[in-house]
Amino acid sequence: MAASDPAEQPAVVEQDDLVDALVQTSFLTMASLNKVGAEHDLSLTQLRVLAILRDRRLKMTDLADYLGLDKSTMTGLVDRAVKRGLLERVRNPTDGRAVDVRISPDGAALAERVYPRVVRLLSPMIGTLTPADQRRLRTLLETMLGRH
């Protein structure tokens, strides 16, 4: 249908270009996150865990689901973070099988220090846009994220 309508064709081609731009931008963003993490001996996943637990406490399973990882992977991930004093395991009050994970004071302090670094590392890229365009980009991204 669209293939036979010349006016529709360009939209499809352009979607490829948008995907390409999105992927490239994502790799750049991930590189910055990786770099900031490396400064503090944190993997991307560890960094993410800290960010997630900054304002909530989650069961192992919920954390795994959130990250799209297997629960056995979470065990090791949390183990190492606990050993470093960044996270704490807490008994879940309502379910004897469950284990809640929460951020420790040290972990929270680290998370607070890390965040500005991410902003700083990404600012050269973001700074290529005018403030007005930055607002437009934010709006477009938030729409895609389902935040209306």
Place this chain on the structure above:
Amino acid sequence: MAASDPAEQPAVVEQDDLVDALVQTSFLTMASLNKVGAEHDLSLTQLRVLAILRDRRLKMTDLADYLGLDKSTMTGLVDRAVKRGLLERVRNPTDGRAVDVRISPDGAALAERVYPRVVRLLSPMIGTLTPADQRRLRTLLETMLGRH
């Protein structure tokens, strides 16, 4: 300076929100790439290597630099891809120490199959935007990527 000017303050706060949206979008994008990769037993890095080598041949060192990885990491990465018949090591004609890496016919075929899958997996997210907004987003991202 900016801190004492109330009119400047909001721009800084909003940049935090933009960074947040950018990071969240990047994680979603990476999740899709990861998923597509997993369908073909390819890691994100392997997927990236295939994409890079689709239209060029690179020395090990250049490939490592491009990906931001150590050369020793490249050795293992290329080893596994060669073993699977996706890449080929070729003698560099001008430098006896160097090794060029190029994609194999099988690797190229796989890369071609994978690309549409990425577009398809990202299209629900992209589809939340109108075609006009998709074009705007693409332009903004390409500006950030330095493509003018």
Place this chain on the structure above:
DNA sequence: TATTGTTATACTCTATAACTATA
């Protein structure tokens, strides 16, 4: 001497399968 690539080593990340404890 400097550069290119590989090897040896060690650690993290990841999933699968099997297990224990609780519901």
Place this chain on the structure above:
DNA sequence: TATAGTTATAGAGTATAACAATA
């Protein structure tokens, strides 16, 4: 029986240090 979490295991990704071959 089903769910939550851990353990055992195996493989991939990653970096550092030491090395061989070439420039």
